[in-house]
Structures are given as C-alpha cells and as structure tokens.
Amino acid sequence: MLRAAGGGLRLGAALPTARTMLALALLAFGALRAGSGSYLAVIAPQDPTLLIGSSLHATCSVSVSGGDTPTAEGLYWTLNGRRLAPELSQVLNATTLGLALANLNGSKQQSGDNLVCHARDGSILAGSCLYVGLPPEKPVNISCWSKNMKDLTCRWFPGTQGETFLHTNYTLKYKLRWYGQDNTCQEYHTVGPYSCHIPKDLALFTPYEIWVEATNRLGSARSEVVTLDILDVVTTDPPPDVHVSRVGGLEDQLSVHWNSPPALKDFLFQAKYQIRYRVEDSVEWKVVDDVSNQTSCRLAGLKPGTVYFVQVRCNPFGIYGSKKAGIWSEWSHPTAASTPRSERQGSSGACEPRGGEPSSMPVRRELKQFLGWLKKHSYCPNLSFRLYDQWRAWMQKSHKTRNQHRTRGSCPRADGARREVLPGDKL
Numbered sequence: 001m002l003r004a005a006g007g008g009l010r011l012g013a014a015l016p017t018a019r020t021m022l023a024l025a026l027l028a029f030g031a032l033r034a035g036s037g038s039y040l041a042v043i044a045p046q047d048p049t050l051l052i053g054s055s056l057h058a059t060c061s062v063s064v065s066g067g068d069t070p071t072a073e074g075l076y077w078t079l080n081g082r083r084l085a086p087e088l089s090q091v092l093n094a095t096t097l098g099l100a101l102a103n104l105n106g107s108k109q110q111s112g113d114n115l116v117c118h119a120r121d122g123s124i125l126a127g128s129c130l131y132v133g134l135p136p137e138k139p140v141n142i143s144c145w146s147k148n149m150k151d152l153t154c155r156w157f158p159g160t161q162g163e164t165f166l167h168t169n170y171t172l173k174y175k176l177r178w179y180g181q182d183n184t185c186q187e188y189h190t191v192g193p194y195s196c197h198i199p200k201d202l203a204l205f206t207p208y209e210i211w212v213e214a215t216n217r218l219g220s221a222r223s224e225v226v227t228l229d230i231l232d233v234v235t236t237d238p239p240p241d242v243h244v245s246r247v248g249g250l251e252d253q254l255s256v257h258w259n260s261p262p263a264l265k266d267f268l269f270q271a272k273y274q275i276r277y278r279v280e281d282s283v284e285w286k287v288v289d290d291v292s293n294q295t296s297c298r299l300a301g302l303k304p305g306t307v308y309f310v311q312v313r314c315n316p317f318g319i320y321g322s323k324k325a326g327i328w329s330e331w332s333h334p335t336a337a338s339t340p341r342s343e344r345q346g347s348s349g350a351c352e353p354r355g356g357e358p359s360s361m362p363v364r365r366e367l368k369q370f371l372g373w374l375k376k377h378s379y380c381p382n383l384s385f386r387l388y389d390q391w392r393a394w395m396q397k398s399h400k401t402r403n404q405h406r407t408r409g410s411c412p413r414a415d416g417a418r419r420e421v422l423p424g425d426k427l
Helices: 019-036 359-374 384-405
Strands: 040-044 050-051 058-064 078-079 089-093 096-101 114-120 124-133 142-143 154-158 169-176 194-199 208-216 219-222 226-228 241-247 254-256 270-279 286-288 296-299 307-317 335-338 410-412 419-422
Touching: 040 114, 058 124, 078 096, 096 226, 142 208, 142 226, 154 169, 226 241, 241 335, 270 296
Parallel strands: 040 124, 050 124
Antiparallel strands: 040 058, 058 096, 078 114, 089 096, 114 124, 142 154, 154 194, 169 208, 208 219, 208 226, 241 254, 254 296, 270 286, 270 307, 307 335, 410 419
16 A cells, blocks of 8 residues: 655555556555645554454544645545545544544455545545455365376365455475475466466375465464375376267267377376266266276167267376376367167157057067067177167168058058058058
C-alpha cells in the first residue's frame, strides 16, 4: 500500500487488481499534494494484519504545515473506494480522526483492502493496506506421479477450509529418505493451483520423503510427510492410435485396437487396459475392465445402427518388480464408429410375434436354428469367435432373405391381416 507522509511515497504490497491500481493513482495524487508543503498525513497502524472477526482502531493524523491545513472535522474514510458511515469515525482532536471497525470479514482481495483517509474536498491524505484473513491450514492429500521415471509431479489440497483470504505461499520439498538434504520444487502450477513439477535428477530404487509447507502473514503450517518410490507411481500418456471399426457385417459388435504407450517401451513392466464407451446421445459410460495386457478388444451386445464413442486408458504396473498397483493414465481422446444397421429393422421397427405366440418364441426359434447349424458344422472343434461370427453372418443373411419375402411371401389370415411365411411353414 502507499502512505503520504513526509512528502514521500511508500510501496508495501503488490497491487495487481484494477481496484488497487485505481487506489495507487489516487494515492499518488494525494502524495503530490502532500509534497507541495501544504500538509502531511499518516494512518496508524500502517498495513495491519488481523484475524477474521477482529476489531480495528485506526487514526488519520494531519500535520500542521500552513493555514490551509484541514481539520479532523472535515476528514472521512473510505474502504475499497466506498465511503464508510460517519458513525464509525470519531474526532479525537483538531487534527486526528479515529476509526473503529468491529467483527472484520476476510479481505476482498489477497493483496489487501484499501483503507484511505480523505480531506473534505475528496482529496487523498493517506492510505493503508488492511489484511484480514486466516493462518494457513496443514496441506492434505498429497499425490504424486511420474510419466517417464525421471520426473515427478505432485499436487495437494490447501486444507478443509481452503480459503485464507490472504496471499499464501506453498512450497513443496523433498529429500531421499535416509540421507541427503532438503530440496525445493521450482515449477509450480503445472497441473493446477496447488501443484509442482520436479523435471529431473531423481533417483530410482530408493524412497523419497515429500511434504508441503504453507505460509502467509498470519502463520505457517506443514503437511504430513509422504514416502514413495518413483517406480511405484509411474503412469503413462493415454494409449495412442486408438482405432474403432466394424466387425464385418455384425450389427452388434465393434473392434477396438490401440498401441502401447511408447514412453515405457524400453522398461520391464506389465500393463492393463480399460475401455469405456457410450452412445452418441448419452453421457453415461460403460467400462470394460477385463482387457488385461492385450492391445485389442471386441465390444459385443451393442445396438445396431448406432454411433459409439470409445476411449482407452493404461495402467503400467510391476515396473522392475514393483508390487504397487500402478496409476491409471488419462483417457484417450474419444474415437467414434457406428455399428451396421440391422436388416431386421424395417421402417416400422422390430418385427412383432405372430398372434398367440409368446414373445420368447422368436428367441427359441433362433436358438434352435443355431444348434442345428452348429451340428451341421460339427467339424469345428469349439465355438471360437470366428465360428460365432460365421453363425451371426448366416443369421443376418437369413433375416435379410426373410425380410425380402415379407410382402411377396405373406399369406392372408382369417382376420384380414397378413403374416410372415417362415422356412418350413406349411402354406
């Protein structure tokens, strides 16, 4: 803040906001007037720091330096540009105006609130910066990860209350667990307001101790110490080159392929993957957990003729024998693909069962057809994906043929309606 006293100008705290920049210009104007020799003024206490809920008693004193010196009766106060109520002030003597503020709230800005003393004509006589807030809490929930086993990124939370209303400095420190000196992280705000990145010079196969210190005008606090080994907190970038494609003409399946993260290809590790997918007009994701270490997966049971968005993420674990579970990467960018339209879907939707036929009959009939087809192709040793694909393709071809015969191969019923003629039905 600035103070017009002794014809000089004092700079105390940084004033980054528009409001404080305006106060800076106004105080400079008042200081110039004070420097002209007509009068000088000072606010006491200067730049106080107080706890929320505290009271403030301040004074604005004008030094006699000529016949035009203002008297205390003509002075008034403003706080952040707003004039304070007259009943908050008290004339203490001919040249001193007092101010009493009770139950103070937190500062409107971390650089402090502007408390200014004015002459009757509105000119500025003196100013002070008022800091009202809370001491920092102990930082909590420190989490760290490494993307290439040479760096480390950590983030934390400032505490349960969070807001101190004062500028608070957070310093992340680290050292080797059993020896070595304290080191201070230098690259802050890399993944958010409470984070820091250590880019290099980290040792493997030995644990580190990591903690965060918080300080402001009202005190300091230190987090609990977190102990970790770099190999236990390795993560990767999302898997690259994610491709989603159709599985031939199968209407309810999509095939997903991706590559392993290149950053860890030279290290001994295992990886497990997760896939999640959703339809185009939904925000709900379905997650496939059992992908294991493979770099491809087939999604089944999907809706025909539907656009799906697919993402993949990776969890490296067991790096150089580490026993930790590993840390999941971010999800890859969404990749879109659509399933083929079902040949069984006409313009009026799905086929309805014949009159008097239970809704489960079409399913039983298809199952009977599949078992008969499987018996006919009994030369296959087991029901592999390839065999299943062949059966599904045969089923879709069968339904397509059935649809083509709907209009020309339908018979009138007694009620005047027409029904579908299925293979094997008697006419």
